[in-house]
Amino acid sequence: MDDRLDAAKAGDRRALARLLSSIENGELRFSEPHSEDSGWKILALTGPPGVGKSCLLDRLLHEWVDHGHRVAVLAVDPSSPRSGGALLGDRVRMSVVDDDNKKNSVYVRSVATRKTSGSVPLVVRDMAFCLLHVGWDKVVIETVGAGQSEVRCAAVADRIVLIEGPARGDGVQAEKAGLLELADAVIVNKSDLDGAQRHANELRESLHLGHEDAPEVLLVSALHGDGIAEASSMLLNLEQSTRASRARWRERLLSHHERLLLEHPEFDSLLSKIEEGLMSFDDAYAQLRNGNE
Amino acid sequence: MDQPLRIVIAKPGLDGHDRGAKVVARALRDAGHEVIYTGLRRTPEQIIETVRDEDAILLGLSSLSGAHGHLFPRICETLREHNMGDVIVFGGGIIPEDDCPPLYEAGVRAIFGPGTTSQEMVDFIATAVQRDDAGVGHGAGWYWNPSN
Amino acid sequence: MVELRKSNWETLGGLPIPAYHVPDDSVETPGSAPYTRGIHEKMYRSRLWTMRQYAGFSSAQETNERFRLLLDRGQKGLSVAFDLPTQLGLDADDPLSEGEVGKVGVSISCLQDMRDLFSDIPLDKVSTSMTINAPAMVLLAMYCVVAEEQGVSREKISGTIQNDILKEYIARGTYVFPPNHSMRLITDIFEYCSTNIPKWNTISISGYHIREAGSTAVQELAFTLSNALAYVDSACEKGLAVDTFAPRLSFFFNCHNDFLEEISKFRAARRLWHDLMVQRYAPSHPRSTQLRFHTQVAGVSLTAQQPLNNISRVTIQALAAVCGGTQSLHTNSYDEALGLPTEESATIALRTQQIIAEESGVADVVDPFAGSFHIESLTDEIYNKSKSEIEKIDSMGGALKAIEQGYQQQEIHTTAYRYFNEIEGGSRRIVGVNHGTMDEYLQIKPMKLNPEVAQHQHQRLDGLRKNRDSSKVEVILQQIRSAAEDGSNLFPIVINAIQHNATLGEIMSAMKDIFGTYSAPSGF
Numbered sequence: 001m002d003d004r005l006d007a008a009k010a011g012d013r014r015a016l017a018r019l020l021s022s023i024e025n026g027e028l029r030f031s032e033p034h035s036e037d038s039g040w041k042i043l044a045l046t047g048p049p050g051v052g053k054s055c056l057l058d059r060l061l062h063e064w065v066d067h068g069h070r071v072a073v074l075a076v077d078p079s080s081p082r083s084g085g086a087l088l089g090d091r092v093r094m095s096v097v098d099d100d101n102k103k104n105s106v107y108v109r110s111v112a113t114r115k116t117s118g119s120v121p122l123v124v125r126d127m128a129f130c131l132l133h134v135g136w137d138k139v140v141i142e143t144v145g146a147g148q149s150e151v152r153c154a155a156v157a158d159r160i161v162l163i164e165g166p167a168r169g170d171g172v173q174a175e176k177a178g179l180l181e182l183a184d185a186v187i188v189n190k191s192d193l194d195g196a197q198r199h200a201n202e203l204r205e206s207l208h209l210g211h212e213d214a215p216e217v218l219l220v221s222a223l224h225g226d227g228i229a230e231a232s233s234m235l236l237n238l239e240q241s242t243r244a245s246r247a248r249w250r251e252r253l254l255s256h257h258e259r260l261l262l263e264h265p266e267f268d269s270l271l272s273k274i275e276e277g278l279m280s281f282d283d284a285y286a287q288l289r290n291g292n293e
Numbered sequence: 294m295d296q297p298l299r300i301v302i303a304k305p306g307l308d309g310h311d312r313g314a315k316v317v318a319r320a321l322r323d324a325g326h327e328v329i330y331t332g333l334r335r336t337p338e339q340i341i342e343t344v345r346d347e348d349a350i351l352l353g354l355s356s357l358s359g360a361h362g363h364l365f366p367r368i369c370e371t372l373r374e375h376n377m378g379d380v381i382v383f384g385g386g387i388i389p390e391d392d393c394p395p396l397y398e399a400g401v402r403a404i405f406g407p408g409t410t411s412q413e414m415v416d417f418i419a420t421a422v423q424r425d426d427a428g429v430g431h432g433a434g435w436y437w438n439p440s441n
Numbered sequence: 442m443v444e445l446r447k448s449n450w451e452t453l454g455g456l457p458i459p460a461y462h463v464p465d466d467s468v469e470t471p472g473s474a475p476y477t478r479g480i481h482e483k484m485y486r487s488r489l490w491t492m493r494q495y496a497g498f499s500s501a502q503e504t505n506e507r508f509r510l511l512l513d514r515g516q517k518g519l520s521v522a523f524d525l526p527t528q529l530g531l532d533a534d535d536p537l538s539e540g541e542v543g544k545v546g547v548s549i550s551c552l553q554d555m556r557d558l559f560s561d562i563p564l565d566k567v568s569t570s571m572t573i574n575a576p577a578m579v580l581l582a583m584y585c586v587v588a589e590e591q592g593v594s595r596e597k598i599s600g601t602i603q604n605d606i607l608k609e610y611i612a613r614g615t616y617v618f619p620p621n622h623s624m625r626l627i628t629d630i631f632e633y634c635s636t637n638i639p640k641w642n643t644i645s646i647s648g649y650h651i652r653e654a655g656s657t658a659v660q661e662l663a664f665t666l667s668n669a670l671a672y673v674d675s676a677c678e679k680g681l682a683v684d685t686f687a688p689r690l691s692f693f694f695n696c697h698n699d700f701l702e703e704i705s706k707f708r709a710a711r712r713l714w715h716d717l718m719v720q721r722y723a724p725s726h727p728r729s730t731q732l733r734f735h736t737q738v739a740g741v742s743l744t745a746q747q748p749l750n751n752i753s754r755v756t757i758q759a760l761a762a763v764c765g766g767t768q769s770l771h772t773n774s775y776d777e778a779l780g781l782p783t784e785e786s787a788t789i790a791l792r793t794q795q796i797i798a799e800e801s802g803v804a805d806v807v808d809p810f811a812g813s814f815h816i817e818s819l820t821d822e823i824y825n826k827s828k829s830e831i832e833k834i835d836s837m838g839g840a841l842k843a844i845e846q847g848y849q850q851q852e853i854h855t856t857a858y859r860y861f862n863e864i865e866g867g868s869r870r871i872v873g874v875n876h877g878t879m880d881e882y883l884q885i886k887p888m889k890l891n892p893e894v895a896q897h898q899h900q901r902l903d904g905l906r907k908n909r910d911s912s913k914v915e916v917i918l919q920q921i922r923s924a925a926e927d928g929s930n931l932f933p934i935v936i937n938a939i940q941h942n943a944t945l946g947e948i949m950s951a952m953k954d955i956f957g958t959y960s961a962p963s964g965f
Contacts, residue, residue: 309614
């Protein structure tokens, strides 16, 4: 591990990739590195499928690299619950990794959710710490998904940015409420399409209900580049919204608890025993909890 | 298997037919692997950078334009130059019999033509990762022969 | 009165047959709107479909020799396959072209290549079909210049450019620019050709590659017609009157193994295109509502196993295309899953068409399957399902917006993977693959290509760049950049660039400077 860490610090990307795999496979852990700088280190970019997250992130990376930042991306995609495999396709949308002038300032790594139930495995936080540790300035976690499990990204990131598309005519759905509660900023992509402006207005309205400290809502077109410069600088200087701190800690607690259970060496065998009726649920759960205490 | 294997499926060269590559990517996903598809028209350098950053242990190359004879060996060579000799390379597409020996020579471990089943690819992968001489760094040597 | 091929029409056994059946007034007549039964009343009784076989070779000189041979044997039209660097607007000496020059077609980087390709071929006498999309404007400009050097003016040349960029994003992959800029190039071509090259078919809107990528028949039809609507919209937005360009739109479909579904698909396609055009654009020229199409049988249906069985598959597919009323047809060679066709296999492919035309009798009666309960109901169902799919794409903002979201790509891929799993699981039987299999040794044929093509092209381009007035070329390339930016029609400037020996790659690079490049969502 020390060799790989030194090599990764010296810029060996293969050594870095190997370290990240070890973390992913549960062989290594990293803790939060100390930082003097008060700005954010880990940002989660989340939102429903099809809103153009990867395309927008690509635009932001171009901007941030132009401003001298070195940014790593952890792009999370779901594992198939049936086979355990995953298709990790976000990289295709990242033109910045093909840009000879910029590719040394960007690192993109695809991550599958594996056994985790939420949208982001907690192990991603350790991976992000590792990246910061070896000298990357900022880490962006991109999550694909919809629905309530998205709030889990609060457990791994310092800032949460929600990406939305144009209105689909159904207003702001209830299932988004949790995520909106946690978001530090909202970006509505595809400003060139009908309904984008309307959706931005709907979101502003619903965010301002009862909140002084409502996050900013920006309109952009990742495809055409409109509004990207503004979004880039807004996000670089993004502060954590205070209204969400309780919810954020809640997600971290839940996430840690799940990780403890999942990492228990007997997890799979206890699960089988419950399924086969060889053990009661309560006994199995008690054993899982005790084993880690 | 303990952890899923990380596999890059890449389209080097200029041809835009990726039905085969995408079907293979999905079939390997359904066999429990984590598959990164590169998209069309990747240069050898872009492909090995993907393999490196994604820490993939296997690299599948698909070409239907007839440029395999030029591109596959170049990718194998680039992997070795970048000290990535443990990566296992396999290929697919319409690849004539006569073109196969030089590809095996270059370190490609399997060539899958039309009509290959996903089971055969899964069997190849399971076999190759167990061997200690399947990495592209070992150069010419063992390659997959389904009739064995 | 149309002239007929024969004066007497009867079955093999001597029974008389009418041109078509119209049992009562409620039944549509062939040649009348909405054209379910065909766009010509007498169909193949007046003229058989055009048997057009697509071919490509490595160098311009070799292709030229083959073209002249084909013309000597009585062929009237040429069909050019370009290599991948040409299709992507790259010069043969571009580093990205390495290993690809002359591989899947002829390599054309500069005017001299185009001169060689059509040397001693009278361009006022032949029509030429070019499978070219992203750089279609540049290749057509080269063709115009070569024709003019022969003394043939632009008004006299005829042919087709594929020029269908939307299906490249969806299925075929040889796109270069982002969609909105690609659409602008296409409308520039429509506009320029409508006044300057009036006999040219400016686009061949293709479902072929969509089907090859794995779509169903309904998806093929829906995605193709929805792409066509996007082109019509885009031209109308530019201010072109629909009747100035719509009569020159042509289509290109696939024909797969499901015989009755395919016949129904072609019937539904004509009716649906007619209805869409009438409802959305109200053209006054009837030709603006008639769907004319070329068909190629399904390459993807050919098996590497027991390859001779493919002759039967091609026959079934070609028969469906003819019964569906195609205007022209390419039949595949049985050995295409194993490499480039031999002269023998290519001949059998052509003979298959001739047997259908001359011996089977299906060409003697128009729309032979009309009135079958099954065919009529399938036609209606394909019409309805395609129409709702088109409306779904409309609701996403049209074909272009849907492509940018990866919608069509994803739908096609899902179908392709389902098909793959059906074959692997055995629920779909393919003879020779998972049914009626035999122990056999699959021999993929070596590709015999001229290895000197790339080297020759390098030398030619080196010489060209040394001997031309490169400062003049740079001035024109700058004009291309300005026009790309300010929206003026690029076609005349590209012709000027070609006349001054700018290369394909240089012209495309100048456009890339303004338009940028693009990577379409893969649909994963």
